[in-house]
Amino acid sequence: MTSGMLSPRLRAAGLTLPLVAFVSVTFLGPMVNLLTKSFYDPDVANALPETMAALRDWDGQGTPSDEAFAATAREFVAARTERTLGRTANRVNRVASGMRSTIMGDSREMAEAAAVAEDAGVETEGAFWRETMIGIDARWGGPEPWRALRAAGQRLTARHYLKALDFERGPDGGYQRAPEAWRIYVPLFWRTFLVSLGVTLLCLVIGYPVAHMIANSPPKRANVLLLLVLLPFWTSLLVRTTSWIVLLQNQGIVNDFLVAIGLIGDDGRIAMIYNMTGTFVAMTHVLLPFLVLPLYSVMRAIPPAYMNAAVSLGATPFQALRRVYWPQTLPGVGAGCLLTFILAIGYYITPALVGGQSGQLISNMIAYHVQTSLNWGLAAALAALLLGGVTLLYVVYDRLVGIDRIGLG
């Protein structure tokens, strides 16, 4: 064994190396790639290189040079033949809506004009295309479509972030906040924050007495009670979500029970799921163990003698609880709440299944842009903003608890 010759330092580092390499490739690489995608978007620039080169010197007023017209027409027609124009048009459409139909419609006529010109042997340089394109669609005689093309062609861009923060391109090409009714993402971030905060507080209110009871029961009973917290912790998320659907849906057990005891009429069944209530109830149930377990481990270490002393010194039990017990549990409260909040803020499956329309969170919007709208740049920017927020919380967590002290119940 040559490793016997290695210094202990090297050997220890060598043991961690395989996992460090594995995590770097399979996890860190994707995360770096994700962040890059949020501000680096070369697709349009690569698809229309000559157009972008010709637009570089344009001052953004009036129309660009004849060369820009010619390059655009040439590249549109070529991309149309290769059937790649639709993809590019989609990208430009995200910068200025309406550009997709403009590009797709006008390029068909440009292709025809190019064919006619070629048959007639007409020179199709510069001025020809300025005249032809404006003839096809007067909009090419103004600055707007050119600004949109140029903006979409920027490789390094803040536009995904601006969109993720509900800024939109104004008529002059600059960015401004979208009108209130059109804002999507900032309100959704805000809703996600409030739901996570609400769920965390609910978990704390329910979890504090529960952890206290487990920590202060005789060992046998404590083990049984702990099992009641650990079983949900180990049970599949899908199973728990299914059970909330079975319990809370319109024809579900809770509504059936309420009808059976006559509390509500058969037509007065309460909508408890596929809305914000569903998201709230199911998320609280899923996350409660994450708050109970750290609280329990802190409370277990608090000697009952302190409370006894406080009471025998004349404090009422409530004073003793507030002034003596609560302060000692604060590290557990802080760690548990932070962990619960961080988990809540990235929740996807539960809101998607039981949240309906009103119970969707930012993660559902990210998944929508990955899977349905295919606007990956925007999805990356939204994810990066969420990651920034979570990282900030971890810095706090690290200060309070220490990041390397995360335990498993």
Add this chain to the structure above:
Amino acid sequence: MMVGGALSPGYRVARWGYLAFCVAAFVFLIAPILVLVPLSFNAEPYFTFTEGMLRLDPEAYSLRWYRSILDGDEWTRPLANSLIIGISATVVATVLGAAAALGLAHPAMPGRKIVTALLISPMITPVIIAGVGMFFFYSSLGLAQTHVGIILAHAVFGAPFVVITVSATLAGFDWTVMRAAANLGANPLVAFRRVQLPLILPGVISGSLFAFAASFDELVIVLFMGGLEQRTLPRQMWSGIREEISPTILAVATFLIVFALLALSTVEWLRRRGAARA
């Protein structure tokens, strides 16, 4: 604890309130899980207790939903996929994770804090973010819609569990024992096998159970990266819940609850055994 002596009426009301609240909280935690078990034996295709079930009429109960799990490959294929992916990911996570934990626990380990943070990071990143990032990256490498892609992703999520549980078994380990073994002529491999391995084994088993359970229940990665060939049990349940919810899902859920109970009992048993020996 609640101190005796101060038995004022207000205190007694508060005490009863506390007990009632805790009982309600435990019911909230456990009832939604337990309620699925009897419902999975429903003879009717309903998600609620029929009158016959409430009367405990044997006719109202049946095993039909359990039989329908085995009908066709609607559930057996996903189960096989979940097992293949889960076991492969667990093996990778356990080997890499246990080795890393041994390195991290060594007093000579350089940069322990930053390395730990790096190794733990997949576990504490919101899975939606990791899922999106991995989907983009693995797609560009042609690993989307392959078993390998999902196994790699699940392994990197599972490894932190192994690192944490194995590190816990090594807390307070006296490293001079290893030097003593070397001085007595044992090569490092023998010293590891005879001294450290028995010590960390409970942690390795617990960690691999955590890693397997995490993979067995993982859905976000599978939703983004999995194709038809990679349908796992959670993925099939997701479809079942969103499209045509059939009571078969309750039978599958009961199976998963039993799995959770077994995994949990094993981990707790190992933990207690470790605590008793320490």
